[in-house]
Structure formats: structure tokens, C-alpha cells
Amino acid sequence: MPRIDRYILRQLLVSLFAVTVGLAALVWLTQSLRFIELVLDRGLSLAVFVELTSLMLPSFFAVILPITTFVVALFCYIRLAADRELVVMRAAGLSQWRLSRPVLALALLSTLLCYGLNLWLVPISHTAFRTWQYEIRNQMAAILLQEGVFSSVGGDLTVYARRRDRDGTLHGILVHDARDRGNPVTILAEAGRIASTPQGPRVTLINGVRQQVERVAPPAGSPPGTPATSRLSSLSFAENTVDLARATRSEETRNRDSRERSLDELFNPDPAERLPQRDIDKYRAEGHQRLSAPLTAISFAMVALAVSLTGGFRRHGGALRIAAGVLIVVGLLALGLAVGNLAAKRPTLIPLIWLHAIAPGLVAAWWVAGAPGVPRRAPRRPQPSAGFAGTAPGAESAVQGGRSGVTAMGRA
Structure with missing residues (x-):
């Protein structure tokens, strides 16, 4: 590789690494704030927090890398133009494509990295992330309960505790259990405690009342079309147990989302899953986006080259070119979101x-x-x-000859 290419490519690689890592860390910090409460208020260990949030990093890198490739290429070449280095390179006989080779090499590297992330690492990390979420909801349901807050454990079980002691004892408990369709149960208890079992977490309630709405079929001999009636039954207890793990048992057989599936599963879903056509269309659109998204790194790099290498030399033209390039890429990103949503539906x-x-x-x-x-x-x-406007060619020559003669006499 020529020395000029190595010189530019070294700057591009160092800048790409710094900008990508910095931007990914910023996005990771903003996204992990929603999990920090699990550490500060609900007793989740710091190791689990770091492992859970770090599983989001591959998807961040897959999205950020084409953007940072554009940013690095644009700013590096604008700086080279401002320092007159591009002027010297052009004066040495380097063409536009010769100057573009380092950026094209960088874009090709970014494209390969994006393919590795989209086709291999992102599905694995997202699956592990969803598995951790499931474990927290089921095996760590005690962490999710916070005093003074109606906590939803699964989609059909709600638990409220007025106060929580340091040892984990709950006071003033309300449990609304709607897992049995048509027969919801509401439990009020003075105190309770959550314990972990091999089957999942369970809450033991002390001194409470269990109220259940039961649907009663119409008596025999009633006219056809007589609606069923409801009856409220109330039962007082000294001790009762509610299984919290059953609240999300239905999610054990849930359909994995599109980001958890491999490329083959997106294009050829298993017929045994009996997926609706809407989901099948969505998965196919996701598969095409995985294959095409890495190519945007090359497209964005070419946009950076088109903005920074073309046009005449200007002493203070860098800001205008940067603004034009940024607006173009922001428009392309917005258009990509719109196209992806439309393709998932049609x-x-x-x-x-x-x-x-x-x-x-x-x-x-x-x-x-x-x-x-x-x-x-x-x-x-x-x-x-202007001095010779309207003068005949012969007269102009005579005037020039006269001036040269006067000059010669002066020298003599």
C-alpha cells in the first residue's frame, strides 16, 4: 500500500475506533438507565446489571458503525482540505478515485463487521438478553416488587405492597390474579413474604381475605338464551400461598421476535409454529434489512467523499460541506426507517x-x-x-512596439 494511503487510512481507523466506541458507550449509558433501578432499589447485583446491559452492545454497534464511518470520512477529508493537504496531493497528480481509496477500504471493513454483527452476534446476544429478562421476571420476581407501587408480574398478575421491611417482609398486600380467565381473584393480606423455590418464586400471605367472582350457569329448565350470573365468594385465611412463576408461564412457549431468529428462520419459518401471515411478512422484511443494512456503510462513505472531494477550493467552505453531508445522511436514515416499516406491511x-x-x-x-x-x-x-478596446490589430501592435522601444531607451 502506498505511503499516502497508509497515512490517510491510519487517521481514519483511529478516528473510527474512537468515535464508534464513544458513541456506543453514550448510547449504552442512556439505555442502561432504565435498568439502574434494579440495582439501587431492588437488590439486583452489579454483575447481573453489567452482563444484562452489555448484551445490548452488539445491536448498538451494528446500527452505529455505518454512521460513524460517514462521520469519520467526512471530517477527516474536510480537515485534509483545510490543511491544504488535498491541494498538494492533487498537484502531485492524484485523481479523485486515487484519493478515495482509503475511505473505500475503511467502508469495506465496516461492511464486513456489520455483516458479522447482523448475521451472527446480534441474534445470539438478543436471545441471551431476552432470556435474562425472562429469568428476572420469573426467578427474581421478588426484585420486581416495590413498596407503594402496583407491580405487574407477567401480563395477568398484579401485586401491591404498602410497605416493605429490610428483611423482605411485606405489609398491606393486595394481589389481583386474572390468570383464570373469567374467574378473577383478589386477595388482601396483612403481611407476606416471598420465597424462591425450584418451581419459581412464591409469596406466602398471612391473615387475609380471598375474594373470587364465579360465573354460575343458569339453572336447569331456564328459557334458552338466559345469561349466566356472577357470584362473589369470600374466604378468610390465616395463611395462603400464591405462585408467582405461573404468571408468566405462558411466555415459555412465546414466539421469538425477529431479532432473535437466524437468517434461515426469517426466510423459512417453521410451519409448526403456525405464524400468522403478518408475522411472516415482517420476518422476511427483517431478513432483507439484515442483508442490506451493512451496505449503507459504503453508501454513506461515498456520500462523504462526494461532499468533501468535489467542488472548488474554498478557504472557509468546510462548515457548509459538513452541514450538507449531515443533512443528506439524516434524510437517508429517516427514509430507511420509513421504507422498513412499509416493507414489513407490504x-x-x-x-x-x-x-x-x-x-x-x-x-x-x-x-x-x-x-x-x-x-x-x-x-x-x-x-x-480595456486599454485596447475598439483598436485595430495593427494599431495595437504599433502601440506595443512603441512601448517596448521606450522601455529599451530607458534601459540604455
């Missing part, structure tokens, strides 16, 4: 996903090449100087 629009990933790069490459095929204005011919 499979006939899936080719737009590939068009969005490839077309900007092709247009930018055409622009870097000088926009061939676009008619250009002929350069203006230089106008004669």
Missing part, C-alpha cells in the same frame, strides 16, 4: 430496502466521477483589456 415494497441501501452510493460515485453525461457550459473566452 412485501411488494421489499425491493425499496435494497434500493435505499445501494442507490445513494451509486449516485455519490457518479458525482465523485465528475457527473459524466451532464451537459456543461463552455468556458468563457477572455475579453481584451
Whole structure:
């Protein structure tokens, strides 16, 4: 590799590493704030918190890497132009594509990394993340209960505790259990305590009342169409046990979301799952997005080259070029979100996903090449100087000869 390419590529790689890691750390910090309460208020260990939140990093890198490739390429080449280094390189005979080689090498590296993340690491990490969430909801349900808050354990069990002691004892407990469809149960208890068992967490209630609404079928001999009636039954108890793990048992057979599935599962879902057509269309759109999204790294890099390498040299033109490049990429990102949502609903629009990933790069490459095929204005011919306007060619020559003679006499 020539020395100039190594010089530019070294700057690009160092900047890409710093910007990508810094931006990923910022996104990780903002996203992990929703889990910090599990550590501060609910007793979750710091190791579990770090492991849980670190599983989100691969998906962050897969999204951030094309954007940071554009940012690094744009700012590095704008800086080279501001330091007159691009002027010197062009004066040495380097063409536009010769100057573009380091950025293209960087974009190719980013594309390969994105493919590795999208096709392998992101599904694994997202599956592990969802597994941790399931374990926290079921095996660590005691952590989710907070005093003075109606805590939802699963989708159909709600627990409220007025006060919680340091040893974990709960006071003033209300449990609303709607797991039995049509026969909801409400339990009020003075105190209780949560214990972990091999089958999952259970709460033991002391001195309470169990109220249940039961549907009673109409008596025999009633006219047809007689609706069933409801009856409230109340039972006082000294001790009762409620199984919290059953609240989310239905999620053991839940369908995995699209980010947990491999590429083969997205394009060829198992018929035994009996997925609705809406989910099948969504999975296929997700598969095409996984294959096409890494190509945006090359397209964004080409946009950066089109903005920073084209146009005339200007002493203070960097800010305008940076603003133009940023606006173009922000518009492409917004368009990508819209195209992805439309393709998930209408499979006939899936080719737009590939068009969005490839077309900007092709247009930018055409622009870097000088926009061939676009008619250009002929350069203006230089106008004669004002001193000889309207003078015949012979007279002009005579005047010039007279001036040269006067100059020679002066020298003598």
C-alpha cells in the first residue's frame, strides 16, 4: 500500500475506533438507565446489571458503525482540505478515485463487521438478553416488587405492597390474579413474604381475605338464551400461598421476535409454529434489512467523499460541506426507517430496502466521477483589456512596439 494511503487510512481507523466506541458507550449509558433501578432499589447485583446491559452492545454497534464511518470520512477529508493537504496531493497528480481509496477500504471493513454483527452476534446476544429478562421476571420476581407501587408480574398478575421491611417482609398486600380467565381473584393480606423455590418464586400471605367472582350457569329448565350470573365468594385465611412463576408461564412457549431468529428462520419459518401471515411478512422484511443494512456503510462513505472531494477550493467552505453531508445522511436514515416499516406491511415494497441501501452510493460515485453525461457550459473566452478596446490589430501592435522601444531607451 502506498505511503499516502497508509497515512490517510491510519487517521481514519483511529478516528473510527474512537468515535464508534464513544458513541456506543453514550448510547449504552442512556439505555442502561432504565435498568439502574434494579440495582439501587431492588437488590439486583452489579454483575447481573453489567452482563444484562452489555448484551445490548452488539445491536448498538451494528446500527452505529455505518454512521460513524460517514462521520469519520467526512471530517477527516474536510480537515485534509483545510490543511491544504488535498491541494498538494492533487498537484502531485492524484485523481479523485486515487484519493478515495482509503475511505473505500475503511467502508469495506465496516461492511464486513456489520455483516458479522447482523448475521451472527446480534441474534445470539438478543436471545441471551431476552432470556435474562425472562429469568428476572420469573426467578427474581421478588426484585420486581416495590413498596407503594402496583407491580405487574407477567401480563395477568398484579401485586401491591404498602410497605416493605429490610428483611423482605411485606405489609398491606393486595394481589389481583386474572390468570383464570373469567374467574378473577383478589386477595388482601396483612403481611407476606416471598420465597424462591425450584418451581419459581412464591409469596406466602398471612391473615387475609380471598375474594373470587364465579360465573354460575343458569339453572336447569331456564328459557334458552338466559345469561349466566356472577357470584362473589369470600374466604378468610390465616395463611395462603400464591405462585408467582405461573404468571408468566405462558411466555415459555412465546414466539421469538425477529431479532432473535437466524437468517434461515426469517426466510423459512417453521410451519409448526403456525405464524400468522403478518408475522411472516415482517420476518422476511427483517431478513432483507439484515442483508442490506451493512451496505449503507459504503453508501454513506461515498456520500462523504462526494461532499468533501468535489467542488472548488474554498478557504472557509468546510462548515457548509459538513452541514450538507449531515443533512443528506439524516434524510437517508429517516427514509430507511420509513421504507422498513412499509416493507414489513407490504412485501411488494421489499425491493425499496435494497434500493435505499445501494442507490445513494451509486449516485455519490457518479458525482465523485465528475457527473459524466451532464451537459456543461463552455468556458468563457477572455475579453481584451480595456486599454485596447475598439483598436485595430495593427494599431495595437504599433502601440506595443512603441512601448517596448521606450522601455529599451530607458534601459540604455
